[in-house]
Amino acid sequence: MNWNILLFQVFPYVALALLLVxxxxxxxxxxxxxxxxxxxxxxxxxxxxxxxxFHWGVLLILLGHLLAxxxxxxxxxxxxxxxxxxxxxxxxxxxxxxxxxxxLVLLYRRLSNRRILAVTRPTDVIVLLLLGVSLVTGIxxxxxxxxxxxxxPAVFTPxxxxxxxxxxxxELVADMPFWTQWHVFNFWLLLAVFPFTRLIHIIxxxxxxxxxxxQIVIWVxxxxxxxxxxxxxxxxxxxxSEGPSALQDSGGSYGSD
Amino acid sequence: MNxxxxxxMMFHLDKCIGCHTCSVACKNLWTDRKGTEYMWWNNVETRxxxxxxxxxxDQERFRGGWVKKxxxxxxxxxxxARGLGNLFFNPALPEIDDYYEPFTFRYQxxxxxxxxNDQPTARPVSMITGEPxxxxxxxNWDDDLGGSKLYAQNDPNWEGVAPxxxxxxxxxxxxxxNYMPRICNHCLNPACVAACPSGAIYKRAEDxxxxxxxxxxxxxxxCVAACPxxxVYYNWATGKSEKCILCFPRLETGQAxxxxxxxxxxxxxxxVVLYDADKIPTAAAVDDKDLVAAQLDTxxxxxxxxxxxxxxxxxxxxxxxxxxxxxPVYKFVKVWKLAVPLHPEYRTMAMLFYIPPLSPIVSTIExxxxxxxxxxxxxxxxxFDHLEKARLPLQYLANLFAAGNLEVIKPILRKLLAVRIYxxxxxxxxxxxxxxxxxxxxxxxxxxxIEAIYQLTTKPTLAQRFVVPxxxxxxxxxxxxxxxxxxxxxxxxxxxxxxxxx
Numbered sequence: 001m002n003w004n005i006l007l008f009q010v011f012p013y014v015a016l017a018l019l020l021v022x023x024x025x026x027x028x029x030x031x032x033x034x035x036x037x038x039x040x041x042x043x044x045x046x047x048x049x050x051x052x053x054f055h056w057g058v059l060l061i062l063l064g065h066l067l068a069x070x071x072x073x074x075x076x077x078x079x080x081x082x083x084x085x086x087x088x089x090x091x092x093x094x095x096x097x098x099x100x101x102x103x104l105v106l107l108y109r110r111l112s113n114r115r116i117l118a119v120t121r122p123t124d125v126i127v128l129l130l131l132g133v134s135l136v137t138g139i140x141x142x143x144x145x146x147x148x149x150x151x152x153p154a155v156f157t158p159x160x161x162x163x164x165x166x167x168x169x170x171e172l173v174a175d176m177p178f179w180t181q182w183h184v185f186n187f188w189l190l191l192a193v194f195p196f197t198r199l200i201h202i203i204x205x206x207x208x209x210x211x212x213x214x215q216i217v218i219w220v221x222x223x224x225x226x227x228x229x230x231x232x233x234x235x236x237x238x239x240x241s242e243g244p245s246a247l248q249d250s251g252g253s254y255g256s257d
Numbered sequence: 258m259n260x261x262x263x264x265x266m267m268f269h270l271d272k273c274i275g276c277h278t279c280s281v282a283c284k285n286l287w288t289d290r291k292g293t294e295y296m297w298w299n300n301v302e303t304r305x306x307x308x309x310x311x312x313x314x315d316q317e318r319f320r321g322g323w324v325k326k327x328x329x330x331x332x333x334x335x336x337x338a339r340g341l342g343n344l345f346f347n348p349a350l351p352e353i354d355d356y357y358e359p360f361t362f363r364y365q366x367x368x369x370x371x372x373x374n375d376q377p378t379a380r381p382v383s384m385i386t387g388e389p390x391x392x393x394x395x396x397n398w399d400d401d402l403g404g405s406k407l408y409a410q411n412d413p414n415w416e417g418v419a420p421x422x423x424x425x426x427x428x429x430x431x432x433x434x435n436y437m438p439r440i441c442n443h444c445l446n447p448a449c450v451a452a453c454p455s456g457a458i459y460k461r462a463e464d465x466x467x468x469x470x471x472x473x474x475x476x477x478x479x480c481v482a483a484c485p486x487x488x489v490y491y492n493w494a495t496g497k498s499e500k501c502i503l504c505f506p507r508l509e510t511g512q513a514x515x516x517x518x519x520x521x522x523x524x525x526x527x528x529v530v531l532y533d534a535d536k537i538p539t540a541a542a543v544d545d546k547d548l549v550a551a552q553l554d555t556x557x558x559x560x561x562x563x564x565x566x567x568x569x570x571x572x573x574x575x576x577x578x579x580x581x582x583x584x585p586v587y588k589f590v591k592v593w594k595l596a597v598p599l600h601p602e603y604r605t606m607a608m609l610f611y612i613p614p615l616s617p618i619v620s621t622i623e624x625x626x627x628x629x630x631x632x633x634x635x636x637x638x639x640x641f642d643h644l645e646k647a648r649l650p651l652q653y654l655a656n657l658f659a660a661g662n663l664e665v666i667k668p669i670l671r672k673l674l675a676v677r678i679y680x681x682x683x684x685x686x687x688x689x690x691x692x693x694x695x696x697x698x699x700x701x702x703x704x705x706x707i708e709a710i711y712q713l714t715t716k717p718t719l720a721q722r723f724v725v726p727x728x729x730x731x732x733x734x735x736x737x738x739x740x741x742x743x744x745x746x747x748x749x750x751x752x753x754x755x756x757x758x759x
Contacts, residue, residue, distance in 0.1 A: 035496035206454035
């Protein structure tokens with residue numbers, strides 16, 4: 001097994017397996033551990049300059065990658081006119097730089113503010129660094145190997161699909177430049193650490209808020225699960241010729257509402 | 258009619274001595290964990306003052322509660338889409354310094370300091386960073402008008418109070434203040450519930466307690482900003498929001514909440530009121546001046562056969578209806594009309610009611626001497642006819658408890674005064690005169706009602722103050738377990754059930 005197969009064929013499946021299995025396990029059995037872990041209460045000025053560019057930037061860039069994955073033909077069609085290609089590339093690059101600036105602010109804030117440091121765990125820093133690697137390698141790729149949006153549909157769309165449909169073709173990545181390979185590998189790495197870090201808050205984005213009723217009123221008792229009383233715990237009732245006692249008939253001796 | 262029960266609350270501010278026992282009882286029971294040190298689910302504020310967190314009533318900054326738009330209400334904080342847009346940064350969220358940086362002291366230094374010429378001291382240290390800090394604020398930093406220039410003068414409830422009266426209030430000879438304990442109001446139209454993107458906050462239909470589901474909470478912290486009373490707190494250590502739970506584990510075992518039970522001045526009353534849930538949307542959207550009346554209108558008469566039938570149709574048992582009939586809160590709020598919610602203009606329909614405080618008459622000061630023209634026994638009569646002379650300005654109380662509507666506050670104060678004057682005549686003078694009886698009539702009350710108010714105000718037993726409805730613990734248990742199985746496992750484990758692993 002060579003490095004190419006290990007990093008771009010085996011590892012992606014390890015990452016995806018971790019992502020799916022551990023995320024489900026954590027959401028189901030340790031829901032209390034899932035939170036955005038906001039630290040706005042402790043510091044808000046730097047957060048404003050960090051969090052907003054970072055989050056919106058990452059969202060838009062991921063959306064761009066997703067579009068290239070889903071409609072590569074559309075992307076190529078768009079890029080057919082040079083001015084549109086330049087516009088897309090410049091927008092992408094600007095977004096990446098904007099995001100990176102936010103990330104650097106967040107990293108600085110996390111490591112310099114005493115209050116934030118008090119709630120910082122190693123994984124918080126690791127996640128920021130990994131995302132930084134993605135951004136830097138991405139920006140470098142965009143600058144050095146122009147134009148990414150031009151060759152992405154030819155190389156990465158088939159590669160990502162090949163992984164997703166379980167017929168991996170790691171050789172597609174084999175001849176890519178080092179920075180680009182690193183960018184791809186780092187993506188799988190992020191997926192692998194996703195369920196173990198605060199990144200998991202991404203899947204809790206509360207889209208349902210757009211349509212749920214304003215007020216939530218819960219009848220606690222009406223929600224209860226049907227329970228079967230254990231036979232040994234039943235109160236003693238003298239045997240009668242008519243079979244089960246009246247108490248048992250009405251569903252136990254402890255009343256109902 | 259959609260009848261539901263609400264375990265509701267009433268605080269009699271005339272009886273509050275500002276001892277903070279309630280706050281400490283609550284703190285010791287619920288919020289002495291890491292990340293909760295700054296949370297005061299129960300706090301006691303000096304009024305006039307800016308309260309806790311500082312300036313919480315400034316809704317232009319914190320954007321709490323609801324605003325009226327045409328015939329309905331909208332969250333002041335955000336629309337649905339904007340709520341999602343603000344997930345990454347919530348501009349209306351208070352910072353820890355709006356509360357205070359929680360602190361403790363290095364007590365060990367008192368014992369471990371090396372021998373020297375100086376007395377060892379226990380330095381204050383932050384409970385967040387662990388580093389030494391200069392204490393600059395606390396939960397009752399402006400207690401008894403401490404730092405009035407910074408706090409009492411910036412009370413937003415001065416709005417509409419004449420500048421000369423405000424200036425008088427600042428004079429040391431005329432200073433007047435009262436205490437106002439606050440807990441979560443367990444509102445009928447809670448803004449925290451509506452603002453939560455995850456839908457983690459809910460109101461229990463059985464008893465009206467508003468709770469945060471800590472498993473569903475994802476720390477988007479919109480509730481903190483949306484609650485106009487700032488009674489939802491963000492736990493900075495766990496990344497979850499927490500709030501007053503009205504001691505529901507105590508309620509479910511027949512005990513009053515810890516802050517109620519520990520109240521030294523016995524100012525707190527608790528009992529069930531029945532309300533019509535269908536009326537909430539309209540009652541929350543009436544004009545400012547009608548808000549109190551509209552809210553009281555949602556509270557139903559538990560003796561009315563129609564209400565009883567509708568309550569039973571909604572699953573309420575006879576014992577809860579009986580509990581509602583004996584409720585001291587129902588008597589004070591609906592029958593005697595003495596108690597009103599705090600800041601009804603936030604339109605959350607708070608279910609904690611306050612009896613506004615009476616205050617002494619304003620005396621005039623001439624040439625440095627306090628001048629009282631009236632014989633002491635006439636003073637109360639004077640105040641009854643001239644409520645505007647009360648030391649706590651009427652407008653101030655109206656801003657606190659009636660969305661600025663003086664006509665809501667006046668009859669309450671007049672009735673309270675009537676009780677005081679009548680009982681004084683009766684017990685001190687031992688006789689009743691025409692003037693007093695006339696005054697009682699003018700206050701819209703009767704000697705019988707006064708006697709009842711007097712009894713429940715000054716001499717209630719614990720069981721009369723707290724009419725905790727029978728919760729049927731065995732039925733509550735059915736939510737998660739078979740009650741008889743649960744009984745055998747009590748104390749063995751609930752978070753991690755004592756079952757064989759696999």
